[in-house]
Amino acid sequence: MDQIKGIAYQIAGDFGLAWGKFFAQVIIFIAVYSILKKFAFGPILAMLEQRRQRIADGEAKLEKIAREAAEAKQNTQAILDKAEADAARIVKEADDAAKAIQERRQQDAVASANTIIAKAREAAQLEQEQLMSQLKREFGRMVSDATSRVTGKVLNTEDQTRINQETAAQVSA
Template identity: 70%
Template sequence: MTTTFLAASDIAEQFGLELPKLIAQVIIFLVVFYVLKTKAFGPILAMLEQRRQRIADGESKLEKIAKDLAEAEKNAQAIVDKANADANRLIKEAGDSAKSLAEKRQQEAIQEATQILAKAREVAQLEHEQLMAQLKSQFGRMVSEATSRVTGKVLNTDDQARINQETTAQVSL
């Protein structure tokens, strides 16, 4: 055992290794490591985790927006289908009543049914356009909110208006 210790001592002496300096360097390294871990790496890792969480939240909100958009499109299609069904029902009723009337009344009923159909289509188109405008506005607002949350920047009204306008221009339904 003593020969091993002497051999290790000779090797350490040959390389200029001094035990007190080595211990001091190990202690300094541990102190620096502790300070960096608690004062630098800890807060940085916490900040990175917060950013990762905000990005994940933003992605989930975008998925929700996409689902809401699909649902709104489905609702708009249902409204259009209902309006078409109502228009078709009105046309059928007008046709049935026209058969029972004289030739003169029959022509008037057909004209009236055509006007009702045109009005129903206009109403359906107006409702569809209003729904789409409302949907684009809400989608722009949600994109503005998601953008402000993802970037962490409070958007001023000009930024919000620009994002809403760009989103509305890009969303083609």
């Protein structure tokens, strides 16, 4: 055993290893590593995790908006279908009643049904436009918010307007 110790000390001496300095360097390395881990690596990793979470939240909001847009489109289509079905029913009733009445009254009933169809389509179109406008504003706001959070830059009015316009153009396409 003493012989192995002697050989170890001889090899260490041949390579210029001083055990005191070696242990001091190990302690300094551990101290520096601990300090960096606590004050540098920890906060950086926490910040990266926060950004990842913000991005995930933004993606979840985008998915929610997409679902809401699809639902709004379905609702609009349902309103149009119902309006067309109601208009068709009114036209049929008007047609049946007009057969029993004079030609003049028949023309009045058809004109009335066409007016109802036009108003129903206008109302449905207006509602769809309002929903799309609201969606574009909200989506633009979310993109501006997400951009400012990810980049850490406070966006000025010009940046926000540009991002909103680009987003609205992409949503419309």
